[in-house]
Amino acid sequence: MSPLVLLAACFLGVCAVSHVEELKSQERLFLSSLGLSARPRPRPAGGHQPRRRVPSALWRMFRRSERIQAQESETCVVSEYGVRGNIIRYVQDQGRLGSDWSSSCRGCLEKQLFFNMSVLQPVELLSLAQLEIKFHWKPFRSAELLQWSQPLSVSLHKVIRPTLRGANPQANRRLLVSQSVQLQPESTSITVDLTSLAENWRKPGRNYGLVLELLPLPTDPEELLSFHPGNSLPLESALSLPLFQASLVAVSLNPHQCRSRQKRSAIHLPVTPSNVCKARSLYIDFKDVGWQDWIIAPQGYMANYCHGECPFPLSESLNGTNHAILQTLVHSLDPHGTPQPCCVPIRLSPISMLYYDNNDNVVLRHYQDMVVDECGCR
Numbered sequence: 001m002s003p004l005v006l007l008a009a010c011f012l013g014v015c016a017v018s019h020v021e022e023l024k025s026q027e028r029l030f031l032s033s034l035g036l037s038a039r040p041r042p043r044p045a046g047g048h049q050p051r052r053r054v055p056s057a058l059w060r061m062f063r064r065s066e067r068i069q070a071q072e073s074e075t076c077v078v079s080e081y082g083v084r085g086n087i088i089r090y091v092q093d094q095g096r097l098g099s100d101w102s103s104s105c106r107g108c109l110e111k112q113l114f115f116n117m118s119v120l121q122p123v124e125l126l127s128l129a130q131l132e133i134k135f136h137w138k139p140f141r142s143a144e145l146l147q148w149s150q151p152l153s154v155s156l157h158k159v160i161r162p163t164l165r166g167a168n169p170q171a172n173r174r175l176l177v178s179q180s181v182q183l184q185p186e187s188t189s190i191t192v193d194l195t196s197l198a199e200n201w202r203k204p205g206r207n208y209g210l211v212l213e214l215l216p217l218p219t220d221p222e223e224l225l226s227f228h229p230g231n232s233l234p235l236e237s238a239l240s241l242p243l244f245q246a247s248l249v250a251v252s253l254n255p256h257q258c259r260s261r262q263k264r265s266a267i268h269l270p271v272t273p274s275n276v277c278k279a280r281s282l283y284i285d286f287k288d289v290g291w292q293d294w295i296i297a298p299q300g301y302m303a304n305y306c307h308g309e310c311p312f313p314l315s316e317s318l319n320g321t322n323h324a325i326l327q328t329l330v331h332s333l334d335p336h337g338t339p340q341p342c343c344v345p346i347r348l349s350p351i352s353m354l355y356y357d358n359n360d361n362v363v364l365r366h367y368q369d370m371v372v373d374e375c376g377c378r
Helices: 003-033 056-068 139-145 195-201 322-333
Strands: 087-092 109-113 125-136 150-159 173-183 188-193 210-216 243-253 278-280 283-285 295-297 300-302 305-307 343-356 362-377
Touching: 056 087, 056 343, 056 362, 109 243, 125 150, 125 195, 173 188, 278 362, 300 362, 305 343, 305 362, 322 362
Parallel strands: none
Antiparallel strands: 087 243, 087 362, 109 210, 125 188, 125 243, 150 173, 150 210, 278 305, 283 300, 295 343, 343 362
16 A cells, blocks of 8 residues: 555544544534533343333423423423422432341331432532322232222332341431321322422432331231232232332422523424525434434424525615624625625523433433524624
8 A cells, every 4th residue: 555545544444433532522512512521321122120110200391391482481390399400310229128127117118219410410400309209009900909999008218328137227317207108009209308308319428218117007907917028018918018119309499500491482494495594494403413323302303594684785674783883894895804794593492301320310401502593694
């Protein structure tokens, strides 16, 4: 291979590597604007554990946000919870079932709950942290349970320090709430406000989790049977515990991504050959950039872009500033020494995105300045 050909091959290789690095740099910049330090890891193909299902409440909030984005509305308010915020996370429970059954309440099921609050960025202001515990029976038990309903004692403790081996775990716990729940064949849920506690969990070394204790309350105390590890008693037992799932709904506000929303009218941007500055149609498909494995919805969106010249004289339709008007005047007199004003977005609007983060939590987030609605000369 001649030196010239080798040099050309090396040059092309360097250009290819440079282009890839530039794409990665642009991706990191965009992910940073979305509040992500890195691209969320996709679920490995053929993995045994499926993706976490999107809670129905998040789907409702996402669809509602899509309906109101074209209207004038108070931004950065989660009306479903009545608090300020532009990020809603369903943080998964990473705790485990208790292993020492005799050291806790007799005959009850003990479950450790742990919610990783480091998923919130330091800039985020926590508005609400609400624990949701949902109880439901296995389908084959429903017909049997239609004949009676079982009260259940639910106790929630916060863990204030780790328990040393051989020590009494009760000494390191503080009761947060205790209540009796009347279980029915259909799903039953309870909610507990943990905002102040979750805010404290954000400090290093402060999050030791919670302990949930479940105890069935039969009418005759002598009917109480001992429990075994798992979510239910042996099948031959007359009483059993329901299946349950705990999650923490965390609503937070990123003040840097929260501004007043302007009223946006429904607009259609036809592709036009005109060279005058205006908004042009651009649809971004997340599959094209390889993000379909972590973005749940939307699959893409109409982002649009600004393109065209700002000719002299500037008309009102070009939304030019006084500076732009003077710049076009000078450009007409000295086209080589002074450039034309630039065609840039002057009105943008938000979109909402539903996605998985690196902890497989489902996140609903509202992003400002994602759709170009109007262009002008600046």
